[in-house]
Amino acid sequence: MSQPLIEFQGVEKRFGDTVIFKDFNFSVEDGEIVSIIGPSGSGKSTLLRILMTLEGIEGGVVNVAGEPLWHKRTANGLVPADNKHLHRMRHHLGMVFQHFNLFPHMSVKRNITEAPMRVQGKTKAEAEAIADELLELVGMSDKADMYPNELSGGQKQRVGIARALAMQPSILLLDEITSALDPELVDEVLDVIRNLAKKHSFTMLLVTHEMYFAREISDRVCFFDQGAIVEEGEPEQIFTAPKETRTQAFLNAYMSQ
Amino acid sequence: MNGFDWDWQFTFEVMPTILEAAKVTLLATLLGSCLAIVVGLSFALLRRSGFFLVRSITYWIVEFVRSTPLLVQIFFLYYVMPEFGISMSPLLTGVLALGLHYGAYLSEVFRSGIDGVEKGQWEASRALNLSVFDTYKDIVLPQALRPMIPATGNYIIAMFKETPQLSAITLLEMLQVAKIIGSENFRYLEPFTLVGVLYLLFSLIAAYGIHCVERRFPKEGITLK
Ligand SMILES: Nc1ncnc2c1ncn2[C@@H]1O[C@H](COP(=O)(O)OP(=O)(O)OP(=O)(O)O)[C@@H](O)[C@H]1O
Numbered sequence: 456m457s458q459p460l461i462e463f464q465g466v467e468k469r470f471g472d473t474v475i476f477k478d479f480n481f482s483v484e485d486g487e488i489v490s491i492i493g494p495s496g497s498g499k500s501t502l503l504r505i506l507m508t509l510e511g512i513e514g515g516v517v518n519v520a521g522e523p524l525w526h527k528r529t530a531n532g533l534v535p536a537d538n539k540h541l542h543r544m545r546h547h548l549g550m551v552f553q554h555f556n557l558f559p560h561m562s563v564k565r566n567i568t569e570a571p572m573r574v575q576g577k578t579k580a581e582a583e584a585i586a587d588e589l590l591e592l593v594g595m596s597d598k599a600d601m602y603p604n605e606l607s608g609g610q611k612q613r614v615g616i617a618r619a620l621a622m623q624p625s626i627l628l629l630d631e632i633t634s635a636l637d638p639e640l641v642d643e644v645l646d647v648i649r650n651l652a653k654k655h656s657f658t659m660l661l662v663t664h665e666m667y668f669a670r671e672i673s674d675r676v677c678f679f680d681q682g683a684i685v686e687e688g689e690p691e692q693i694f695t696a697p698k699e700t701r702t703q704a705f706l707n708a709y710m711s712q
Numbered sequence: 713m714n715g716f717d718w719d720w721q722f723t724f725e726v727m728p729t730i731l732e733a734a735k736v737t738l739l740a741t742l743l744g745s746c747l748a749i750v751v752g753l754s755f756a757l758l759r760r761s762g763f764f765l766v767r768s769i770t771y772w773i774v775e776f777v778r779s780t781p782l783l784v785q786i787f788f789l790y791y792v793m794p795e796f797g798i799s800m801s802p803l804l805t806g807v808l809a810l811g812l813h814y815g816a817y818l819s820e821v822f823r824s825g826i827d828g829v830e831k832g833q834w835e836a837s838r839a840l841n842l843s844v845f846d847t848y849k850d851i852v853l854p855q856a857l858r859p860m861i862p863a864t865g866n867y868i869i870a871m872f873k874e875t876p877q878l879s880a881i882t883l884l885e886m887l888q889v890a891k892i893i894g895s896e897n898f899r900y901l902e903p904f905t906l907v908g909v910l911y912l913l914f915s916l917i918a919a920y921g922i923h924c925v926e927r928r929f930p931k932e933g934i935t936l937k
């Protein structure tokens with residue numbers, strides 16, 4: 456088997472005295488679409504945030520594309536990563552946020568071109584060509600010159616997706632990207648992700664409460680509880696024949712809502 | 713001559729001299745404000761440094777500057793610095809003292825303005841791999857600016873009203889000039905009244921200006937080119 460694209464090895468994560476992950480192991484293959492489900496506070500967001508380098512780790516190693524994310528290899532073994540290393544590693548990753556986090560003072564187009572221009576040194580014309588293409592992909596071509604506060608939640612989130620894609624990450628992290636949306640706007644966002652999953656060979660890691668969507672799109676579903684993977688497997692199996700009682704209880708509670 | 717017999721002729725005679733001095737006052741305020749903004753922003757950013765030592769040194773500098781009287785700082789710069797071989801004109805000394813003193817106050821304004829920018833903006837910037845510099849320049853400061861305007865404006869007006877302190881180091885600003893005119897002519901009523909009216913006038917104009925800037929400033933912030 457080839458080396459996994461993402462690999463957590465014995466990771467420990469604490470917030471003060473609260474232990475979130477202890478000896479946590481998890482891996483994702485290149486091109487795999489993995490959904491993470493589980494109760495609130497189980498560490499789903501924290502997992503994505505560690506990958507996006509928004510949260511550090513207290514122990515263990517996280518490998519991305521065969522390289523430690525939070526460490527640097529030296530002659531004396533692994534040492535904590537410096538900014539330069541993190542900057543380089545972040546090129547693998549892109550993230551879409553639950554609350555969009557669009558830049559409110561920038562037009563839709565500028566939201567998308569900002570990073571390609573500043574980080575990748577693209578010219579305005581190059582960056583705008585990318586933005587146009589991505590806006591087309593997310594069905595927002597006609598809104599390029601609008602500002603985030605003029606958009607609906609679903610439209611904001613589609614811009615959020617385009618903005619993350621503009622940096623051409625190989626791994627896309629999606630943290631409950633539809634849970635801040637009105638129910639009728641959820642599908643327009645999920646459709647974009649469906650398309651991405653079909654057309655492109657992204658590796659996607661998504662935290663979601665949309666079970667039907669997880670079931671439809673994922674190669675694998677992981678059920679998280681209290682900082683551990685209680686059960687993982689193909690979506691059909693997890694959703695129709697969960698083995699663990701905790702998974703069953705969680706899914707039952709979800710269905711009865 | 714005593715009492716309230718206002719002498720219009722005398723008023724118009726001394727007006728040009730006082731207006732000339734008003735230029736000095738305005739110049740000191742203007743340069744002092746520019747410096748204060750630079751100093752304030754630098755302190756605010758240093759207070760957010762990743763190094764504990766840098767943060768605490770900045771904290772103590774700001775505390776020190778804020779808890780000592782402006783006049784002491786002015787005297788220190790003007791009378792003590794020459795002993796270390798640094799002597800400066802009254803205007804330069806005044807601008808430095810005002811800039812430093814109000815920079816310390818402004819740093820708190822800027823700090824809370826920066827703190828007011830949503831955490832999600834920092835996270836999005838990091839996820840997009842923007843450098844810390846670009847994050848401040850393109851994302852955080854443009855959004856932090858608007859809430860900073862009123863307090864910054866008030867401090868600049870306060871600074872303007874404190875420029876007479878510079879007369880203590882012989883800067884020929886409005887009040888100092890009015891005093892000289894008064895003592896030469898044995899008439900203080902008109903020059904001091906003029907100075908008071910000018911202060912009032914400039915303060916009102918400035919307050920209105922600040923109000924306009926704030927109102928016209930886009931709520932979301934601005935995009936720096
Ligand atoms: N910055 C922080 N400081 C302290 N504790 C935190 C912090 N961030 C998260 N936690 C705690 O870590 C635990 C896991 O949080 P996390 O956000 O990963 O959960 P989650 O599975 O995403 O939950 P939800 O479904 O509610 O989003 C929670 O108990 C949370 O309170």
Ligand SMILES: [Mg+2]
Pocket residue numbers: 499500501631
């Ligand atoms: Mg979460």
